[in-house]
Each structure stands twice: as C-alpha cells, then as structure tokens.
Amino acid sequence: MYTRIILTLALAIPCLGFASDDKSADEIAKYREMVSDGNPAELDEMRGEELWKTAAGTKNASLEKCDLGKGAGMVKGAYAELPRYFADTKRVQDLESRLLTCMTTLQGIPEADITRKPFSTTSEKSNIEGLVAYVVGQSKGMKMAVALKHPKEKAAYEIGKRIFFYRAGPYDFSCATCHSENGRRIRLQDLPNLTTNIGAQRAYTTWPAYRVSQGLFRSFQWRINDCFRQQRFPEPVFGSELTVALTMFLAANANDAVYDGPAIKR
Amino acid sequence: MGSPMKIRAAVKDGITEVKVLMGHAMETGLRKDADGALVPAWFITEVLAKHQDKVVLDAQFGTAVSKDPYLAFRFKGGVKGEKVSVTWLDNKGDTRSDEVEITEKV
Numbered sequence: 001m002y003t004r005i006i007l008t009l010a011l012a013i014p015c016l017g018f019a020s021d022d023k024s025a026d027e028i029a030k031y032r033e034m035v036s037d038g039n040p041a042e043l044d045e046m047r048g049e050e051l052w053k054t055a056a057g058t059k060n061a062s063l064e065k066c067d068l069g070k071g072a073g074m075v076k077g078a079y080a081e082l083p084r085y086f087a088d089t090k091r092v093q094d095l096e097s098r099l100l101t102c103m104t105t106l107q108g109i110p111e112a113d114i115t116r117k118p119f120s121t122t123s124e125k126s127n128i129e130g131l132v133a134y135v136v137g138q139s140k141g142m143k144m145a146v147a148l149k150h151p152k153e154k155a156a157y158e159i160g161k162r163i164f165f166y167r168a169g170p171y172d173f174s175c176a177t178c179h180s181e182n183g184r185r186i187r188l189q190d191l192p193n194l195t196t197n198i199g200a201q202r203a204y205t206t207w208p209a210y211r212v213s214q215g216l217f218r219s220f221q222w223r224i225n226d227c228f229r230q231q232r233f234p235e236p237v238f239g240s241e242l243t244v245a246l247t248m249f250l251a252a253n254a255n256d257a258v259y260d261g262p263a264i265k266r
Numbered sequence: 267m268g269s270p271m272k273i274r275a276a277v278k279d280g281i282t283e284v285k286v287l288m289g290h291a292m293e294t295g296l297r298k299d300a301d302g303a304l305v306p307a308w309f310i311t312e313v314l315a316k317h318q319d320k321v322v323l324d325a326q327f328g329t330a331v332s333k334d335p336y337l338a339f340r341f342k343g344g345v346k347g348e349k350v351s352v353t354w355l356d357n358k359g360d361t362r363s364d365e366v367e368i369t370e371k372v
Contacts, residue, residue, distance in 0.1 A: 038336030042272045043289040123299075215333045
C-alpha cells in the first residue's frame with residue numbers, strides 16, 4: 001500500500017513540473033498568435049516602402065536602383081539570401097550595411113548622418129529601421145537560402161562562429177552561454193539554441209520584429225547589439241564586419257527555413 | 267495629417283470583416299519622458315468607419331487604447347470592389363482618412 005502511494009507520488013511530481021512548463025509555453029504561443037494579427041510592424045513596412053521610393057540626399061535619388069544582391073531594384077526575396085558577398089564593395093554585407101552603401105552612393109547621404117541614430121526611439125523613428133521593415137517584409141514566405149560559396153562568405157561564417165563562442169567582458173559571457181543548450185530560458189522567454197538548425201531557424205526567421213514592450217519595430221542589428229549589451233560588451237559600430245559575420249553565422253544556420261518576418265515579440 | 271492606416275476588408279458569405287491598423291502615439295498624458303516632464307496627452311478620440319456612404323461603425327476612443335491601435339470588426343453586406351473607409355480624429359484636432367476596396371475572402 002505504502003509503496004504504491006510513494007510510487008504514485010514519485011511519478012506525479014516530475015509530471016507536474018513538466019506540465020506547468022508546457023502550459024506557460026502554450027500560453028505564450030497563444031498570446032503570440034493573438035497579437036500577430038494586426039502587427040504594427042506593417043506600419044513600418046508602409047513607412048519603409050515610402051522611404052524606398054522617395055528621392056532624398058544630395059543626389060536627390062530614391063533607392064529604387066539599390067542592388068540588394070538580386071539585381072538593381074530587386075527587393076522581392078532579397079533578404080532570404082542575405083548576407084552575401086558584393087563585388088562592388090568587395091565585402092560581405094548584411095541588409096543594414098548594404099542599405100548604408102546604397103544610401104551613401106546612390107543618394108549621397110553622408111554615412112555619419114545615417115549611423116548617428118540608426119535605431120528608433122519613442123520620439124523619433126529611424127529611417128533605416130523603416131527600410132529594413134519594408135525589405136524583410138518582401139521576403140515573407142520565402143525559403144532562407146544564404147550561399148556559402150564565395151571564400152569571403154565562408155570566412156565571414158567562420159568569424160561569426162568564433163564570435164558566437166567568444167567569451168569576454170566582466171561576466172565572461174559569450175553568445176553561446178545563453179544560446180547553446182536546449183530548453184533554457186530567461187524568466188518566461190525560451191532561449192533558442194542557435195547552434196542547432198531548428199533553433200537558429202526559429203529565431204532568425206522571426207527577426208526583425210515589432211517589440212510590444214518597447215512599442216517599436218527593431219532591426220536585426222539592434223537585436224545583436226542588445227545581446228552584446230547584455231554581455232556587457234561595447235556597442236558595435238553600425239554595419240561593422242563583426243555584426244555582419246555574426247549575422248552570417250546565424251542566417252546560414254537558418255537555411256532552408258521559411259522566412260516569417262517581420263514578426264511580433266513580447 | 268497623421269500616418270497612413272493599414273486597412274484590410276474581405277467579404278465571405280455576405281459578411282465583411284474589416285481589420286484596421288492605425289499608426290498613432292496614443293499618449294495618455296500621464297507618462298513622463300527621460301527628463302521627468304509629462305508627455306502631453308495625444309490620443310484618438312473618434313473612429314468612424316463607412317461602407318460606401320453608410321456608417322457601419324462609430325466609436326469613441328480614449329487613453330485606455332494602446333499605441334498603434336488595431337481594430338477588427340464585421341458588418342453585414344459588402345460586395346467585392348465596394349469601398350470601406352476609416353477616419354479617425356484625435357484630441358489635437360488631427361484627422362486621417364484611408365480607404366480600401368473590399369476583396370473576396372478565400
């Protein structure tokens with residue numbers, strides 16, 4: 001009799017713990033589904049499209065001739081293949097650094113003017129984040145296909161991988177500290193294991209995103225900066241080789257997944 | 267003038283579902299900025315939706331409505347190609363109107 005009770009208890013306890021974890025994850029999934037209809041990122045997409053088509057800068061040109069890798073002015077599906085090697089700049093570029101190139105060369109806007117405030121605040125929205133929203137929205141539903149063909153693309157991937165595992169700062173943190181194990185979380189947020197395909201795919205295909213808690217649309221560069229901030233690293237230079245390499249590592253790990261951004265997050 | 271709205275209107279079995287996303291700060295007037303000064307109230311007070319010329323929704327909004335409000339509603343009637351328009355008015359007297367054509371829901 002006693003043994004049976006003990007046995008039942010022993011079985012019940014781990015199950016209970018498991019069930020509550022599952023339940024909170026389910027509730028979060030339900031919440032995400034509810035808010036995904038009417039994602040305010042769509043407003044940023046509209047704003048970005050307008051910016052893309054409006055002439056600006058000293059050269060009074062729009063970005064409609066900007067080459068994001070699929071030919072001049074080709075926006076559809078471009079984000080699913082970024083970062084990539086660009087022959088004109090002779091380096092690997094992600095979306096943000098490529099937009100920077102287009103804005104400086106085509107429109108004649110000084111780089112310093114763009115990178116001074118690359119991220120939106122409640123009082124002032126950033127143009128580059130609007131453009132990001134528009135461009136990534138044009139890859140929704142497409143398969144991630146980042147090529148690792150060019151030697152510089154391969155090199156960027158390897159550098160990105162090293163950065164991902166590089167421990168430094170006062171807390172001796174690396175990206176891998178939080179993102180290389182399954183089933184980890186911070187408070188209620190599940191932490192994706194970015195070293196696995198499924199983890200990287202789930203994370204990468206849902207960024208950039210609208211952050212409900214901040215009431216703002218956030219670009220991928222912002223997301224990476226925020227990880228560095230939490231690692232107590234210095235803020236990276238906008239469009240730097242470091243962030244491009246890290247983006248390359250994550251994007252290539254997410255290959256073959258269907259891109260689903262801009263998403264909406266807590 | 268306000269920023270453009272995103273409106274979708276789709277009809278199925280004689281019922282049109284309208285989804286509106288409005289870009290608005292919706293400041294309550296109770297929030298403080300980084301310097302500790304009150305951010306003045308700035309929010310939508312009225313929303314009016316029309317199907318062709320007929321009013322199908324007339325709503326009063328207040329500070330309890332979130333930033334970038336999302337509104338979804340249904341009305342009887344509506345044919346593909348007909349127009350649905352939405353207008354909002356805020357407490358500063360600013361107003362914005364946008365219009366879409368009704369599509370067929372698949």
